[in-house]
Amino acid sequence: MKNIVLMTMLALLCACGGSNDDGSSKATYSSCKIISSQALMAADRDKDLSQCWNAPGNGYESQGDALQWCEKQINSYISNNYLIGHTVTYAVESTYCK
Template sequence: MKKLLMLSVIFMAAGCNSTNDDGSSKWTYSSCNVTSSQAVSATDRARDQAQCWNFDGVGIYIKSDALAQCKTKVQNYVIGQYGSITHKVNYEVVSHKCK
């Protein structure tokens, strides 16, 4: 009985504060954002680095899945913005929504 009580307390504590301030889950990847750009123009670099996309629903649990979707979003953005992949753009997936 004592072990059951301890497990209950642990699970309750784990459930506390499991969301970020923006309401997204701390346990999923909620967004994809550009972290750096090697565009020649400073204006283009700034535009690239301002890009962020929220994932649908509650987010993505598996990092490799989130990174794959992020890569697609970044490639589609670069092609849409510049007509082809003209420069390197680095990105990351994070547990909070875009600001």
């Protein structure tokens, strides 16, 4: 009976961990990207939607930490590229930027 329980636990652990197809860890948040933009000009919206940043190291285990890091990336990007800011929506993902 102990062997069955142990094997079941090992199978569950293996299913939860591991890597995504791109080599990033399924257990961490590895990238930040803009998923929508309210920029007035279509070219600016397209530029925004092409932005993506890979997390440092192996990524963030905590979603909260990943979102804080992502927000800093977004704020820096907006302030460095636009005189007048606009609203963007962003997300963190477990995969690297494509």
